[in-house]
Amino acid sequence: MRAIPTLKISISGVRGVVGQSLTPKLLTRFAEAFGTHTGSGTIVIGRDPRTSGEMVKHAVVAGLLSTGSRVIDIGVCPVPTVQLQVRNRRAQGGIAITASHNPPEWNALKFIGSSGLFLDAGQARELLDIYHQGEYTKAGGAELRTVEVVEGATDLHIQSILDVLGPLPKTEKKLRVVLDSCNGAGSLVGPKLIEALGAEVIRLNTTPDGSFPRPAEPLPENLGDLCRTVKEHQADIGFAQDMDADRLAIVSEQGEAIGEDYTLVLATLFVLGREKGAVVANLSTTSAVADVAKKFDCPVFLTKIGEVNVTDAMQQQRAVIGGEGNGGVIYPRINFARDSLVGIALVLHLLAESGKSVTELLADIPRYTVVKEKIACASDRIAGVLRTVRQEFAEFQMDTRDGVKVIMPDGWLLVRGSNTEPIIRVVAEAKSEERARSLVDDVIGRISR
Amino acid sequence: MAIENIIRCYQSKDRAARQPFGGDDYLCREVQLSPTAQLPEIQTKKVSMKPLKIGITGVRGIVGETFTPELAVEFAEAFGTYLDRGRILVCRDTRPSGQMIRSAVLAGLLAAGCEVVDLGVCPTPSMQLAVKWLKADGGIAITAGHNPWQWNALKFVRSDGLYLNSTQGEELLDIFHQGEYAKAGWDTIKQVVQTADAIEEHIKVLHENFATEAIRSKKLTVAVDCCNGACSFLSPKWLTKLGCEVLAVNDNPTAPFPHAPEPKPETMAQLRAIVKAGRAAIGFAHDADGERLGIVSDLGEPLSEEMTLAIAAEIRLRKKAGVVVTNVSTSSAVDVIAARHGGSVVRTPVGQAYISEGLIEHNGVLGGEGSGGITVPEVHLTHDSAAAIGLILEHLAQTGERISDLVAGLPQLAILKHNVTVEPHRLYSVLQEFRASMEEEGLEIDAMDGIKVTLADGWVHVRGSNTESMIRIIVEAQTEAAARELLDWARDRIKR
Numbered sequence: 001m002r003a004i005p006t007l008k009i010s011i012s013g014v015r016g017v018v019g020q021s022l023t024p025k026l027l028t029r030f031a032e033a034f035g036t037h038t039g040s041g042t043i044v045i046g047r048d049p050r051t052s053g054e055m056v057k058h059a060v061v062a063g064l065l066s067t068g069s070r071v072i073d074i075g076v077c078p079v080p081t082v083q084l085q086v087r088n089r090r091a092q093g094g095i096a097i098t099a100s101h102n103p104p105e106w107n108a109l110k111f112i113g114s115s116g117l118f119l120d121a122g123q124a125r126e127l128l129d130i131y132h133q134g135e136y137t138k139a140g141g142a143e144l145r146t147v148e149v150v151e152g153a154t155d156l157h158i159q160s161i162l163d164v165l166g167p168l169p170k171t172e173k174k175l176r177v178v179l180d181s182c183n184g185a186g187s188l189v190g191p192k193l194i195e196a197l198g199a200e201v202i203r204l205n206t207t208p209d210g211s212f213p214r215p216a217e218p219l220p221e222n223l224g225d226l227c228r229t230v231k232e233h234q235a236d237i238g239f240a241q242d243m244d245a246d247r248l249a250i251v252s253e254q255g256e257a258i259g260e261d262y263t264l265v266l267a268t269l270f271v272l273g274r275e276k277g278a279v280v281a282n283l284s285t286t287s288a289v290a291d292v293a294k295k296f297d298c299p300v301f302l303t304k305i306g307e308v309n310v311t312d313a314m315q316q317q318r319a320v321i322g323g324e325g326n327g328g329v330i331y332p333r334i335n336f337a338r339d340s341l342v343g344i345a346l347v348l349h350l351l352a353e354s355g356k357s358v359t360e361l362l363a364d365i366p367r368y369t370v371v372k373e374k375i376a377c378a379s380d381r382i383a384g385v386l387r388t389v390r391q392e393f394a395e396f397q398m399d400t401r402d403g404v405k406v407i408m409p410d411g412w413l414l415v416r417g418s419n420t421e422p423i424i425r426v427v428a429e430a431k432s433e434e435r436a437r438s439l440v441d442d443v444i445g446r447i448s449r
Numbered sequence: 450m451a452i453e454n455i456i457r458c459y460q461s462k463d464r465a466a467r468q469p470f471g472g473d474d475y476l477c478r479e480v481q482l483s484p485t486a487q488l489p490e491i492q493t494k495k496v497s498m499k500p501l502k503i504g505i506t507g508v509r510g511i512v513g514e515t516f517t518p519e520l521a522v523e524f525a526e527a528f529g530t531y532l533d534r535g536r537i538l539v540c541r542d543t544r545p546s547g548q549m550i551r552s553a554v555l556a557g558l559l560a561a562g563c564e565v566v567d568l569g570v571c572p573t574p575s576m577q578l579a580v581k582w583l584k585a586d587g588g589i590a591i592t593a594g595h596n597p598w599q600w601n602a603l604k605f606v607r608s609d610g611l612y613l614n615s616t617q618g619e620e621l622l623d624i625f626h627q628g629e630y631a632k633a634g635w636d637t638i639k640q641v642v643q644t645a646d647a648i649e650e651h652i653k654v655l656h657e658n659f660a661t662e663a664i665r666s667k668k669l670t671v672a673v674d675c676c677n678g679a680c681s682f683l684s685p686k687w688l689t690k691l692g693c694e695v696l697a698v699n700d701n702p703t704a705p706f707p708h709a710p711e712p713k714p715e716t717m718a719q720l721r722a723i724v725k726a727g728r729a730a731i732g733f734a735h736d737a738d739g740e741r742l743g744i745v746s747d748l749g750e751p752l753s754e755e756m757t758l759a760i761a762a763e764i765r766l767r768k769k770a771g772v773v774v775t776n777v778s779t780s781s782a783v784d785v786i787a788a789r790h791g792g793s794v795v796r797t798p799v800g801q802a803y804i805s806e807g808l809i810e811h812n813g814v815l816g817g818e819g820s821g822g823i824t825v826p827e828v829h830l831t832h833d834s835a836a837a838i839g840l841i842l843e844h845l846a847q848t849g850e851r852i853s854d855l856v857a858g859l860p861q862l863a864i865l866k867h868n869v870t871v872e873p874h875r876l877y878s879v880l881q882e883f884r885a886s887m888e889e890e891g892l893e894i895d896a897m898d899g900i901k902v903t904l905a906d907g908w909v910h911v912r913g914s915n916t917e918s919m920i921r922i923i924v925e926a927q928t929e930a931a932a933r934e935l936l937d938w939a940r941d942r943i944k945r
Contacts, residue, residue, distance in 0.1 A: 018560075018632075018633070018634060018635050018638060019632040019633055019634035019635065019637075019638070020632065023526075023560060023632070024522045024526065024553075024556035024557050024559075024560040025519050025522050025523060025526075027556070028518045028519055028522050028553060028556065029519060032518070050635065051635050051636070051638050051640075052635050052638050054555075054559060054640050054641055055555075055556050055559035055560050055638060056556075057556075058552040058553070058555040058556035058559065058641075059522065059552070059553070059556035059557075059560075061548075061549075061552035062518035062521065062522065062549050062550070062551075062552035062553035062556060063518055063553075065518075065548060065549035065552065066512070066513075066517065066518040066549050066553075104635045104636075105634060105635040105636075106635075107635075138513045138514065138517070139512075139513050140511060140512045140513015140514060140546070140599055141512070141513060141545065141546075141598065141599045142545065142705075143513065144512070144513070144545045144546050144548075144549060146548055147548055147552070210635075
């Protein structure tokens with residue numbers, strides 16, 4: 001079998017393994033290409049606490065400076081903080097240094113445009129063209145600008161959340177919250193936010209040292225410690241962030257991981273209760289979002305997978321809330337980005353204002369079970385696999401904008417190649433776990449045949 | 450149909466167009482085409498004279514043209530690989546490209562698995578001392594020394610605080626050219642530590658090696674021009690510690706260089722004015738990174754950079770006869786001084802690493818070069834302008850002699866330096882042709898570094914620069930007229 005590559009250069013950025021493919025020279029060149037692309041303006045950079053983060057940062061700073069860009073280094077912080085800073089400072093762009101949920105040996109650059117959104121496919125292709133051409137703007141002498149280290153970007157982030165949502169309404173008893181930041185970018189700002197909102201916080205994995213106390217994805221199987229801690233402290237809710245603090249998962253007061261799909265469901269429930277408007281999610285998001293929107297008589301739009309597709313559609317539809325089934329909540333009134341801090345604030349407000357527990361809230365919402373699997377697959381084989389799926393399930397309704405989504409009467413099934421790793425993702429949703437599992441097993445069986 | 454197609458070669462008369470190679474004329478091509486004619490495309494071939502020098506003394510070039518961040522990253526990776534990881538110090542001077550190159554160097558070193566200590570803006574000799582007390586495995590100085598502000602360079606220091614010698618420099622180059630570097634994984638990669646202690650520690654070492662109390666008691670008035678370079682952080686502090694009344698100019702490290710960072714009489718106008726106005730006992734001029742020193746006498750006279758070594762040698766050898774190590778290109782005034790005091794002179798090729806090695810081998814009492822770089826072995830075996838200041842002020846304080854009187858007693862020779870810009874690929878052959886013409890005339894040749902010819906009334910030294918694409922001609926004679934004649938004689942024999 002051919003070796004699975006450890007470097008992924010695509011429209012979602014450059015991602016690779018430190019000590020192998022992700023060399024400082026490559027990173028410097030990408031930063032030079034980005035500086036060239038943005039026209040040597042002001043660029044905000046921030047990173048997650050991975051051990052390789054400092055090396056990557058310096059390589060990026062060197063590349064940016066050499067193109068005559070001015071660099072604002074906001075240090076270790078969530079990706080949405082970088083996006084917010086780009087917008088608030090009217091910077092020309094931003095670079096977030098994070099491989100989000102990938103294992104610790106990975107790191108990546110994610111490129112942010114002047115709007116604070118990730119580069120869309122067209123912009124990203126321009127960037128890649130510049131990178132591959134290898135001719136970058138070269139600043140010398142007095143054209144060279146400096147790097148400014150700025151502290152307190154995360155405090156501003158908290159402030160902009162409070163400006164929109166305010167602190168929690170007074171309740172008899174303060175809400176007690178357990179936060180598991182995975183020792184990631186949310187480790188310091190997360191607890192601060194919860195306290196600023198007026199809740200009590202119990203910290204779990206909040207030492208941002210680049211160690212991974214659990215796999216970074218906030219999937220139910222990775223949240224054992226959080227579930228235990230919630231029960232132990234009789235907390236009202238548990239939150240789990242990923243490494244770059246854009247995604248959020250929830251654990252109920254009974255110590256049950258409710259599935260990261262339901263973060264967006266609860267956030268939607270709260271936001272639509274305040275104001276009506278369109279909801280945008282991606283193809284692999286749970287149908288529960290549509291069910292909640294239906295209650296409020298609001299339209300739902302499903303997009304291709306990828307944050308930038310969701311934000312594009314949100315702008316077009318003037319959506320009031322949007323996000324992804326992986327725990328990414330986008331609330332445009334605060335930040336046009338997947339933002340776990342915003343997610344925490346919305347869900348805590350929901351709890352405080354409704355006076356209900358997580359379990360009680362969920363009881364009013366249809367429950368689906370989502371089963372996700374991934375199988376290793378070289379990039380060049382992905383098209384063949386998708387063709388097989390289309391042929392095998394030809395009798396059902398299909399959405400083929402992104403991979404293949406098979407829509408069945410009692411659930412749905414999605415098969416697609418990952419943009420970030422050489423794998424195929426299989427997602428199925430049904431009313432029961434058994435049914436969802438059997439859908440996944442069925443399709444994997446048919447693919448591997 | 451005849452196509453009017455005039456391609457005309459001319460010698461550029463526009464001085465600005467010749468930058469940064471100010472010295473000599475070079476060929477340009479101008480293409481004139483008739484506007485009506487249908488013409489095949491004509492490829493104009495540009496003369497390639499890129500200001501980049503990669504050699505055993507490191508890498509040096511113009512930022513924004515040839516010295517790219519990738520190049521700095523790769524050299525840092527190569528150096529990290531060469532030292533097999535370990536602890537590496539990084540310092541820089543105040544050039545505007547310093548921050549950019551620093552980031553590139555830090556990235557390269559970290560990627561290779563090094564533990565990096567960033568000393569920030571700090572003189573190179575302070576870093577070289579710190580390599581020892583921080584028990585580091587090496588260091589990188591980000592500075593183009595005396596080159597104009599658009600330039601930058603990397604200089605590599607080993608675990609004893611000295612520059613890599615030529616063999617080690619070649620090994621480093623081999624690794625760079627091979628392009629395969631050590632790579633740290635996520636579990637072995639280190640972080641950057643920042644410290645600003647190197648300068649304090651440097652002053653402490655200087656303090657221990659000179660008669661500080663004697664100097665303090667004299668309360669000398671001393672003028673200093675830091676050229677807004679790294680010495681802005683060191684020199685005024687050191688002079689204050691010596692109890693001097695300090696008249697500092699250009700000591701703002703965030704401002705651009707006020708003049709070329711080369712301590713020569715041409716760049717010392719401000720310092721002269723301050724020495725005169727402040728009735729200072731002496732004036733000192735620094736380069737950008739604290740290696741070279743220029744002197745203005747108490748009469749306000751700017752001294753040739755060659756005089757710095759002559760003064761230091763006179764002071765040193767009066768106290769203690771011994772070996773002075775200098776390069777082939779330095780004034781023979783030092784030979785006369787050594788003969789007076791029963792000392793001797795050892796000549797090496799041009800370059801600090803050779804001086805350091807010469808000092809170790811011959812147990813020398815002083816090292817230095819005609820460029821104004823002085824090594825005081827008690828402090829460390831590398832050029833250090835702050836140490837040279839200590840040596841000179843100690844003498845002024847202990848003897849009460851005025852610097853102008855001391856200079857008056859030194860041999861007065863005329864030395865002339867001239868640079869000829871040569872295309873990089875012609876450097877060697879131009880030198881060889883010069884050598885052949887010398888041999889034809891039956892002259893005796895010293896070929897230790899370039900070609901040195903000693904004649905009855907003086908000497909001529911012709912060598913390729915280590916740092917720029919040019920040939921340097923240095924001549925010395927008893928009088929300026931004789932020196933000029935000698936220079937013309939040599940220039941006539943260099944055919945570009």
